[in-house]
Amino acid sequence: MPTRILVADDHAIFREGLKQVIGSTVDMTVVDEAINGQELLNKIQSNEYDLVILDISMPGRNGLDVLVEMKNIKPKLPVLVMSMHPEEQYALRAYKSGASGYLTKGSPSHDLIDALQKISLGKKYVSSALAESLVNGLSENNQQDLIHSLSNREYQVMSLIASGKPVGKIAVELSLSVKTVSTYRAHILRKLNMKNNAELTRFVIENKLL
Numbered sequence: 001m002p003t004r005i006l007v008a009d010d011h012a013i014f015r016e017g018l019k020q021v022i023g024s025t026v027d028m029t030v031v032d033e034a035i036n037g038q039e040l041l042n043k044i045q046s047n048e049y050d051l052v053i054l055d056i057s058m059p060g061r062n063g064l065d066v067l068v069e070m071k072n073i074k075p076k077l078p079v080l081v082m083s084m085h086p087e088e089q090y091a092l093r094a095y096k097s098g099a100s101g102y103l104t105k106g107s108p109s110h111d112l113i114d115a116l117q118k119i120s121l122g123k124k125y126v127s128s129a130l131a132e133s134l135v136n137g138l139s140e141n142n143q144q145d146l147i148h149s150l151s152n153r154e155y156q157v158m159s160l161i162a163s164g165k166p167v168g169k170i171a172v173e174l175s176l177s178v179k180t181v182s183t184y185r186a187h188i189l190r191k192l193n194m195k196n197n198a199e200l201t202r203f204v205i206e207n208k209l210l
Contacts (some may be wrong), residue, residue: 003120008034009126021109037066056083064152071098078119087130101125157184162204
C-alpha cells in the first residue's frame with residue numbers, strides 16, 4: 001500500500017503542486033487535504049493517515065501549536081513541516097514540537113521526496129543547510145538560549161513586531177485580542193531583557209530571525 005498523506009495548507013495552488021510532485025512516486029499518494037488547523041485536527045481524529053505535511057502559517061491557530069495538539073492525539077503520526085519561513089527561524093521549534101522534518105517551500109522537489117521517504121521509514125529528516133547552521137550556532141549559545149526561552153506564540157509575535165506590524169494588525173492576523181498581543185509583547189521584552197520594539201527589532205535582525 002502506498003504511503004497515505006494528508007496535506008494541511010491554506011493555499012490551493014501549493015496543495016495542487018504537492019499532489020503532482022508526490023504523485024510522481026509509486027509509493028506515496030495524497031489522500032486528503034485541510035485548509036486550517038482545526039480541520040486538520042478533526043480529520044486525524046476521524047481518519048487514518050500515514051504522514052502529514054503541515055504548513056506553519058495558516059488562518060487561526062499557529063501551525064506549531066496545532067502540531068503539539070496533533071502529537072497528543074496521534075503521537076506516532078509523522079509530520080513534515082513545510083513553511084515559507086527559513087529553517088533558522090522555525091526548524092528547531094518544529095522538531096521540539098514533534099515534527100519529523102522541516103523543509104522550506106522553496107526547496108527542490110527531490111528534497112521533498114527524500115524527506116518524505118525518510119520520514120515514512122520512521123527516521124528524522126534534517127537538511128544539510130540546517131545541520132551546518134546548528135554546528136555554527138554552537139558558539140552562540142547565549143543568544144540561542146534567549147531565543148529558545150520564548151514560547152512558540154511569543155516567537156511568532158516577536159517576528160511580527162520586528163517586521164514592523166503594529167499590535168492591532170498582529171491581533172487580527174493571529175485571531176487574538178490586542179490586550180493578549182500586548183501581554184505577549186511584555187513577556188518577550190522581559191525574557192530578552194529589552195525595553196522597546198527598537199531593541200527587539202535589532203536583536204531579530206542581528207540573529208537573522210527575520
